[in-house]
Amino acid sequence: MDRLIDLLPDLWEATAETLYIVSFSLVLGGIAGLLIGLALYATRAGSLFPNRVVFGFLNVLVNFFRPIPFVILLAAVQPLARSVNIRGIGPEFGIFAITIASMFAISRIVEQNLLTVKPGVIEAARAAGASRSRVLFRLVPREALAPLVLGYTFIVVALVDMTAIAGAVAAGGLGEFAIVYGFKQFNPWVTWAAVLIIIVIVQLVQFFGNGLARRILRR
Amino acid sequence: MTFIRLTGVTKSFPPTGKDAAPVVAVDDVSLEIPAGSITGIIGYSGAGKSTVLRLVNALEKPTSGTVEIDGRDITRLGERDLRALRGDIGMIFQQFNLFDSRTVAGNVAYPLEVAERPRADIRPRVAELLEFVGLADKAKNYPEQLSGGQKQRVGIARALATDPRILLADEATSALDPETTHEVLGLLQRVNAELGITILVITHEMEVVRTIADRIVVMENGRVIEDGAVFDILSAPQHAATRRFVSSIIDEVPSGEKLATLRQRHPGRVVTFTVRDGDVTQADVFAALARHGVRFELIHGGINDIGGRVFGHLTLSVSGDADAVDAAIADAGTHAALIEEDVRG
Numbered sequence A: 001m002d003r004l005i006d007l008l009p010d011l012w013e014a015t016a017e018t019l020y021i022v023s024f025s026l027v028l029g030g031i032a033g034l035l036i037g038l039a040l041y042a043t044r045a046g047s048l049f050p051n052r053v054v055f056g057f058l059n060v061l062v063n064f065f066r067p068i069p070f071v072i073l074l075a076a077v078q079p080l081a082r083s084v085n086i087r088g089i090g091p092e093f094g095i096f097a098i099t100i101a102s103m104f105a106i107s108r109i110v111e112q113n114l115l116t117v118k119p120g121v122i123e124a125a126r127a128a129g130a131s132r133s134r135v136l137f138r139l140v141p142r143e144a145l146a147p148l149v150l151g152y153t154f155i156v157v158a159l160v161d162m163t164a165i166a167g168a169v170a171a172g173g174l175g176e177f178a179i180v181y182g183f184k185q186f187n188p189w190v191t192w193a194a195v196l197i198i199i200v201i202v203q204l205v206q207f208f209g210n211g212l213a214r215r216i217l218r219r
Numbered sequence B: 001m002t003f004i005r006l007t008g009v010t011k012s013f014p015p016t017g018k019d020a021a022p023v024v025a026v027d028d029v030s031l032e033i034p035a036g037s038i039t040g041i042i043g044y045s046g047a048g049k050s051t052v053l054r055l056v057n058a059l060e061k062p063t064s065g066t067v068e069i070d071g072r073d074i075t076r077l078g079e080r081d082l083r084a085l086r087g088d089i090g091m092i093f094q095q096f097n098l099f100d101s102r103t104v105a106g107n108v109a110y111p112l113e114v115a116e117r118p119r120a121d122i123r124p125r126v127a128e129l130l131e132f133v134g135l136a137d138k139a140k141n142y143p144e145q146l147s148g149g150q151k152q153r154v155g156i157a158r159a160l161a162t163d164p165r166i167l168l169a170d171e172a173t174s175a176l177d178p179e180t181t182h183e184v185l186g187l188l189q190r191v192n193a194e195l196g197i198t199i200l201v202i203t204h205e206m207e208v209v210r211t212i213a214d215r216i217v218v219m220e221n222g223r224v225i226e227d228g229a230v231f232d233i234l235s236a237p238q239h240a241a242t243r244r245f246v247s248s249i250i251d252e253v254p255s256g257e258k259l260a261t262l263r264q265r266h267p268g269r270v271v272t273f274t275v276r277d278g279d280v281t282q283a284d285v286f287a288a289l290a291r292h293g294v295r296f297e298l299i300h301g302g303i304n305d306i307g308g309r310v311f312g313h314l315t316l317s318v319s320g321d322a323d324a325v326d327a328a329i330a331d332a333g334t335h336a337a338l339i340e341e342d343v344r345g
Helices: A004-041 A054-066 A070-076 A077-085 A090-114 A119-127 A131-143 A147-170 A175-185 A190-219 B047-056 B077-089 B104-112 B119-132 B148-160 B176-197 B204-211 B230-235 B240-247 B254-267 B283-290 B322-335
Strands: B002-013 B023-034 B038-042 B065-071 B089-093 B168-169 B199-201 B216-221 B223-229 B269-276 B296-304 B307-320 B339-341
Touching: A004 A054, A004 A090, A004 A131, A004 A147, A004 A175, A004 B089, A054 A090, A070 A077, A070 A090, A070 A147, A077 A190, A077 B038, A090 A147, A090 B216, A119 A131, A119 B204, A131 A147, A147 A175, A147 A190, A147 B216, A175 B204, B002 B199, B023 B047, B023 B065, B023 B199, B023 B216, B023 B223, B038 B176, B038 B204, B047 B065, B047 B199, B077 B089, B077 B104, B089 B148, B089 B254, B104 B119, B104 B148, B119 B148, B148 B168, B148 B176, B168 B176, B176 B199, B176 B204, B199 B204, B204 B230, B216 B230, B216 B240, B216 B296, B223 B230, B223 B240, B230 B296, B230 B307, B254 B269, B254 B296, B269 B283, B269 B296, B269 B322, B283 B296, B283 B322, B307 B322
Parallel strands: B038 B199, B038 B216, B089 B168, B168 B199
Antiparallel strands: B002 B023, B002 B065, B216 B223, B269 B307, B269 B339, B296 B307
């Protein structure tokens, strides 16, 4: 307990680092995932821009990365990170690895949520004279906004989780704090303090996401 | 004046399975739809009527044949011209297909935004349209707060936003209860009469066609099997499928089991007269029967008003002295041009 009090400044720093990693990964992975997800949605058979080759390629690409366990992906992308001048440890590496892992997961979530828009609604927009790209980029995401918000909320929670795992390879944040000062020094108080903060972050994110989705759905 | 003309139009879709043959949804269809008319395309599901509708606003391209609107072949138009064309053709749907993320006013404004109308023009136009469909007080509501009939009226307002010359209705009343159906059909009639918009309605309900259409096109297996004025088709259907549709709203000449039951219940000779406006009148028939002093009663059938003209089958049981009955029926047959007597069972 005393040890935890001594470590409090480090704990706050680790919390800030976790938030830093999560928010950057969310923005980068979120945008990349949104684009891949839109492309998957648009190119599937019967959609707005059906294209077997592009859809097949993206589908295989996503399916290739998705099953790789994140701890292994962390190690696997280290050389790749170094090749773009990012050190193999530290928060920047965490952001790099999490962005890669999350963009493929996000793309699936985006694709699935866009698919909830009824084909009839798209047909109505096309019959009103809207171009395919207008429907794809403006109407469909707006119509699917509430499930998209919930999907992204789910992803933020997953990002917090990934950040903690990345901590195991010294990517910083609460994960590293819990492992270095708690687990490795046999101090469960420290571990639990990190866990508690992670739980608080997750709860806040979920609360905010649910509220936003409710507002969009006007319920 | 022919406004929409389909000439030898075939539309086939790629096969669904590996060894399946391509699906021919529309098979060599030729149609002429006059300007200002309300035409009903009727058929069972899978008859190809939905595809015909989508060929008119080019959401589907024909595999072969041409689709002309106001003399212009739209099958040759590029995407940009097609978008302009669709602004001239409104469409409403069975499931309404409103945008849930937009208010009622936002839904109606959508085609205007797409057509890049100035913002200052959109607002009054939307208000005018909502007034026309009787939903001025719902402008700020969202679709989920509306009843089915209200949703369809929003759909109609949205379809009319860009002042189209054609309105396509895809089973527009099939999801509505009878009373609301009536309301929506009344609105469509106003759209036709007050705005002069040519309406193409597809449905599987003869009642809808009878209520608002002046022309019927009957489709089966991708082909047009019958096509003509509503009164002509309803009073003299040629094909089996057409007869089935007609029988849903007009009592048929009884036959088979139905006839046997009637015979059992009524001892006299059972005959059916077909009454047709401008051709056969009931008065002639009844007067002829009365002259021969026979008793007769109406046991089946009835009179229908089809666009202000009378049509129907009247099945009578005629009884009395056998010779008088024969003479009466023969006499009625000469006065009234058409008498049908069913084979005795």
